[in-house]
Amino acid sequence: MMSIQLLYSRQVPRTINCDPAMLTRSANAVTNDEILAILSKVKSKHPVGNAVLDAQIALDVYAALELRGEIISNLKSNGIDEDIATALANVSVIEVCDSPACSRCKGTGLFMRAGEGLIECSKCHGVGSFVPSGRELHRLVISYLPESKRMSRDTFKRKWYDIYMGAVDTLHTEAGEAAAYAKDILRKIENENEYREVG
Ligand SMILES: [Zn+2]
Numbered sequence: 001m002m003s004i005q006l007l008y009s010r011q012v013p014r015t016i017n018c019d020p021a022m023l024t025r026s027a028n029a030v031t032n033d034e035i036l037a038i039l040s041k042v043k044s045k046h047p048v049g050n051a052v053l054d055a056q057i058a059l060d061v062y063a064a065l066e067l068r069g070e071i072i073s074n075l076k077s078n079g080i081d082e083d084i085a086t087a088l089a090n091v092s093v094i095e096v097c098d099s100p101a102c103s104r105c106k107g108t109g110l111f112m113r114a115g116e117g118l119i120e121c122s123k124c125h126g127v128g129s130f131v132p133s134g135r136e137l138h139r140l141v142i143s144y145l146p147e148s149k150r151m152s153r154d155t156f157k158r159k160w161y162d163i164y165m166g167a168v169d170t171l172h173t174e175a176g177e178a179a180a181y182a183k184d185i186l187r188k189i190e191n192e193n194e195y196r197e198v199g
Contacts, residue, residue, distance in 0.1 A: 002030055002186055004179045008057035010035050034189055042182045049178025052171050055097035068093050071167050080163070087144035088160065091137065092167040096175075099130040127172075137164070 010032065030038075043050040048070060054063035068089045075085035101107030105121035109128040113119050120126040132140060134157065141164070142150040151159070 001183070001190055004053065004182055005057055007035060007038065007182060007186065008053050030186065030189055030193070038182055038185050038189070041185060042178050046174060046178035046181055048171070049174035049176070049181075052096060052175035053178055053182075055093070056175070064093050064097050067097070067171065071171075075163070075167070081149070083145055083149050084160070087141050088164050088167060090144050091140050092164060092171065094140070095129075095132060095168055096171040102128055102130055134161075137161075 039050070042053075048067065051060075051063040051066050051070075054060040055067060071089035071092060072082070072085045075088060076082060080088075102109075102121060102124035104123040105111045105128060107128045109121050109124065109126040110118045111121040111123075121128070124131045135153065138153045138156045141156060141160070145151075
């Protein structure tokens with residue numbers, strides 16, 4: 001089956017150009033029109049998750065901005081100060097959408113340990129992408145705050161860490177739901193195409 005990575009990168013022309021092998025159609029291959037139709041369905045059903053996948057895979061900066069705006073308004077509606085909401089939103093979008101693959105597991109979330117086989121990567125806790133340490137996270141958040149609102153690492157940990165992680169988890173969850181929905185549609189189309197080809 002076509003992967004979600006490929007589905008989302010197929011809408012970026014440079015990706016298509018750089019790999020002609022991808023254009024070779026196999027019997028049940030999904031056409032570009034079908035890809036666009038799938039993406040628009042995912043977008044209308046899971047707008048936030050779709051934006052996360054767009055930002056993560058297609059490196060869509062507008063999608064990242066949209067997510068940032070979404071998080072800021074959520075946090076503000078929970079009574080959080082605008083500057084702090086903005087800083088938390090900036091960093092959570094960076095962590096979820098821009099973060100490079102984890103250096104230990106190369107993005108797989110799994111790590112081979114002698115005698116134990118594949119285990120959950122201890123560096124990223126199975127997430128697969130770079131997860132900032134408490135110190136890095138605090139430094140990053142306060143870099144987006146005006147001096148008067150910068151808090152100590154301790155205060156950040158006590159008062160803001162859970163709220164920050166809530167935003168990160170929401171983005172991951174939404175992306176997971178959008179990807180699962182996209183896979184469902186892809187599977188259906190690929191099965192239909194195969195049937196058509198055989199019949
Ligand atoms: Zn890892």
